[in-house]
Amino acid sequence: MSNIKPSLAKGTRDFSPQEMTKRNHIFDTIKKVFKKYGYAEIQTPSMENLSTLTGKYGDEGDKLIFKILNSGDFLSKVNPDLLAVKNSNAVTSQLSEKALRYDLTVPFARYVVMHQNDIALPFKRFQVQPVWRADRPQKGRYREFYQCDVDVVGSESLLNEAEFVLIYQEALSNLGLKDFSIKINNRKILSGIAEIIGKPELIIDMTVAIDKLDKIGFDGVSKELLERGFTQEDIDRLKPVILLEGTNDTKLTTLKQVLSASQIGLNGIEEIELVFNYVQTLLGKDGEQPKLELDITLARGLNYYTGCIFEVKTNEVAMGSIGGGGRYDDLTGMFGLKGLTGAGISFGADRIYDVLEELNLFPESTAAGTKVLISNFDPAAENYALPLLYQLRASGISAELYPSAAKLKKQMGYADAKNIPFVLLIGSEEMQSALLTLKNMHSGEQEKLSIEAVIARLREV
């Protein structure tokens, strides 16, 4: 066995016990909200057939899919002519049949199509699993990270969108976040804008450019729009829309005027208004008001959104979006099941972790480890302790016996390092009297108790 220096694959991380406690706190909090809104959990395999994933995320996305090399003599299946000209793209499909999942939405679409006869529509599912992207790692960006998705298929109602707003609000504030914005936009409004300036075919270029407004400013956006085929005249017409300010109501009023000639644009405005109304009615007067902002520059990369688009950003820490989603008509069309609409949102658990860590928002006592350690003096004491260990555990007390007769100093040190609050000392004296020494590691106090009294005492705390 050669001695290889251990290292992690780029962009991946280990999660130690303390980190897992915190991560599970996030997952549990989010899942609890999902369940409360009537969503049921599913899981799909880590790997999908490559053909299931390719072509769903655009050219950029396809490059970021982790492909799995075929097993066995994989080169024998490859067309030698393609190999000779070193055309990587052309040989990929012959070298790789499987790939790691890139997101949870496309596998879900596949799932819906394959199980269409078993599921009742509308189908509400949530899914919390890792996804993999062959991106360059940087702040808040990993190659393996968890998404927490909720999606509903088969329901056109905008009530779903409104509930997503409430889910974001509830889950994130349960996690301790105080100042975050839920941004909402509608693809139809963007289409309407592109239609008004007479360049509907450039909608993607338009949205990609104006999406960067808060990053590069209006001048930067103008420059990019010019590069992407818009004229100065177009930009002048776009300017009031891009720089739209004020409350949601003012923005909507302005947009209605600007888009009065675009049926699709007005349609999008109407959808946004319906969502706002649903949210207000759902919350009533007592509900915690979400910071819901209509943001016309919100585009999001994925090409398949067709209606409302969501993105969540925290205002307390510099971090990319911690969640996003939207509606996609014809979610399952790519797998041959037409006319099924879907809508969903996602939480970026790893980014949320980084945010909570930076803001120190993880609860203090999330660690629920061993409550009592039984010391181990010698084989006789160990033998005496074993039934007691069973008794403690049978009473629901998390307990462990130090597995060897090491020096007591070492055993106490172990309890200390592991933050175990009590140590039960059992030596010859204790065995004779059947009164055990229970030491409180925090106060340092010790008392002699029967096993029954020990159990009663430990149950109290």
Place this chain on the structure above:
RNA sequence: GUGGUUUUAGCUCAGUUGGUUAGAGCGCCUGAUUGUGGUUCAGGAGGUCGUGGGUUCGAGCCCCAUAUUCCACCCCA
């Protein structure tokens, strides 16, 4: 895919113009204390300086390549 940056003890990091034996803090181990941790004191172990080449009498330091960290762009959670 593009540009920059990082890598030295288990961890966080010093390391002068290229010059003898590479340091500190924390952690770890041993003892003071054979049945008592977290505090204190005394002592100790631990480094192919990311890896592979090169320049030089001599490289942790200079050059090339490569991996890796972090950051920005593209894109995205």
